[in-house]
Amino acid sequence: MPVFQDSAALYNILGGFFDTRVRFTEEAHLIHxxxxxxxxxxxxxxxQICWVPVESGREAPFELALDGQGPSPLLTFRQSGDTAHRFWHGGLDLQQALARQQVRAQGPLSRAMKLLPHLDAIYPLYADYLQAVGRGDLVLPAHGGGR
Amino acid sequence: MSQAASRSIQALVARDYGQPPTVEWVELEPPGAGEVRVRLQAAGVCHSDWHAVTGRLPMPMPMVLGHEGSGVVDAVGAGVRGVAPGDRVVVTWVPSCGACYWCLNGSSELCAEANRGAVDGTGADGRTPLSWRGAPLHRFSWAGTLAAEAVVPEAAVVRIGGDLPWREAALLGCAVQTGVGAALRSPIRAGDTVAVLGLGGVGLNVVQGARIAGAARIIGADPVAWKGELALQMGATDLVGSGQDPLSAVLDLTDGRGVDVAFEAVGSVALMAAAFNVARRGGTAVMVGVPDPTEELSVNAFAFPSQEKTLTGSWLGGSHPARDIPRLEALWRAGLLQLAPLLSHDYALADAPQALQDLLAGRVARAVVTFPDR
Structure with missing residues (x-):
């Protein structure tokens, strides 16, 4: 059974996490x-969820475009909802996931790799967010991630 | 000792690609030089027979299906020295020549002459011993065991002991050599963790081959519940079943590390990629199942150098029948190789088309046609 039962659930939970938490972190500015x-x-x-960078002065450094409504992406990451759920828990080694085709990337991957070390500060926010929205049942136990 | 006259026998005939096979009366010539005639006692029905019907395995039509069996040598042609009338034998499907590059370099399963004969359907002398309605009739990879009798090269038969039952012996011709052989010739080391994706007749034998090779943990994956139960009997320690993604499930079972050796035993391109992806860094994925010749496999290229993964294949389990069938027989005699659990359903030759359908529907592990009147 997938973690996100349908698209609405994914937009609501993962989209909500990006919208209300990730966008307002210090690390979000690295999207530039x-x-x-x-x-x-x-x-x-x-x-589909697209992080669209916006000019400084807005409330956050990027906005979300859902369901294919955004501009042409520079980078694309394809994955299952379950894989994304695990990734934002910090339970997925991206290099391993790419090698195993759990995540398929298109575009200049090296630019995204700059963000990776900074995601360690964001991962704990996901479990906190799930608890805060009453979905603590989705919080995963610690996982080795094949590291 | 040879006999001059052709015989009329019944056989399961695939008339053309995509046409349902039917049981027909066909003509069988006596064995020529280097050939033996076997009165079949039991013959296995394999997915590969169906692959020949659909054209997934490129073989000539029309043909007599069947490529594993057991029976009694009935007559031998000139020059046959290894077997004699009355011998109990297993019939197998890669009669290696012993002289080509591959035979001389230890890969007789890839024998050039055996492969040529499988593809064009003729023997070393350019003929087939079978005919139907006045025209040449080919046989599945030199064998054609879904028939009352078969004339095959001497190298396609291996003598067996009197204590090995016919039905069990028939499975040694293909499924067991292929599955157990793939595991025994893989890099499995004692204590390893192994995944087997697909638990049909071959996959179940990969499972028991991994057990024999010393794997400590064997994860079997198949959506059909009863096949999983059978896999536990053969040595699997964990199951991945219906509704589970094999990659995610195997990674969960191995704390994200993956397995030392993974096997794909269906011929599904998606499962082949999954087998590569469940292998750990430095691990090996072995492709045993037979995909359609037109299909292509996509895996992550960076994984080869950065993960030191090995992707390899296995044909007939890398077996040399004259060497390996006696060894498999010894493993069975020692209680290490299980054959009886694989035999879920018996059929008369007249019901062989139904056996194929039951196999395709996932109702049987290995369907066996028997000849009880003998």
């Missing part, structure tokens, strides 16, 4: 170093 939109394409359930 990437230099373009980052599209997450999900399977099981099918969904």
């Amino acid at each position: 170093q990437v230099g373009g939109p980052i599209l997450f394409v999900f399977e099981e359930p099918a969904a």
Whole structure:
């Protein structure tokens, strides 16, 4: 059974996490170093969330575009909803996940790799967010991640 | 000793690609030089027979299906020295020539002459011993065991002991050599963790081959519940079943590390990629199942150098029948190789088309056609 039962659930939970938490972190500003939109394409359930960088002065350094409504992405990451759920827990080694085709990347991957070390500060926010929205049942136990 | 006259026998005939096989009366010539005639006692029905019907395995039509069996040598042609009338034998499907590059370099399962004969359907002398309605009739990879009798090269038969039952012996011709052989010739080391994706007749034998090779943990994956139960009997320690993604499930079972050796035993491109992906860094994925010749496999290229993974294949389990069938027989005699649990259903030759259908529907592990009147 997928963690996110349908697209609405994914948009609500993962999209909500990006919208209300990730966008307002210090690390979110690093999207400007990437230099373009980052599209997450999900399977099981099918969904798309794009991080679209915006000019300084707005409330957060990027906005979300859902369901294919965003601009052409610089980088695309394809994964299942379950894989994304595990990734944002910090339970997935991206290099391993790419090698195993759990995550498929298109575009200049090296630019996204700059963000990776900074995600360690964001991962704990996901479990906190799930608890805060009453979905503590989705919090995963610690996972080795094949490291 | 040879006999001059052709015989009319019944056989399961695939008339053309995509046509349902039917049981027909066909003509069988006596054994020529280097050939033996076997009166079949039991013959296994394999997915590969169906692959020949659909054209997934490129073989000539029309043909007599069947490529594993057991029976009694009935007559031998000139020059046959290894067997004699009355011998109990297993019939197998890669009669290696012993002289080509591959035979001389220890890979007789890849024998050039055996492969040629499988593809064009003729023997070393350019003929087939079978005919139907006045035209040449080919046989599945030199064998054609779904028939009352078969004329095959001497190298396609291996003598067996009197205590090995016919039905069990028939499975040594293909499924057991292929599955157990794939495991025994893989890099499995004692204590390893192994995954087997697909638990049909071959996959179940990979499971028991991994057990024999010393694997401590054997994860079997198949959506059909009863096949999983059978895999536990054969040596599997963990199961991945219906509704579970094999990659995620195997990674969960191995704390994200993956397995030392993974096997794909279906011929599904998606499962082949999954087998590669469940192998750990430095691990090996062995492709045993037979995909369609037109299909292509996509895996992450960076994984080869950065993960030191090995992707390899296995044909007939890398077996040399004359060497390996006696060894498998010894493992069975020692109680290490299980054959009876694989035999879920018996059929008369007249019901062989139904046996194929039951196999395709996942109702049987290995369907066996028997000849009880003998």
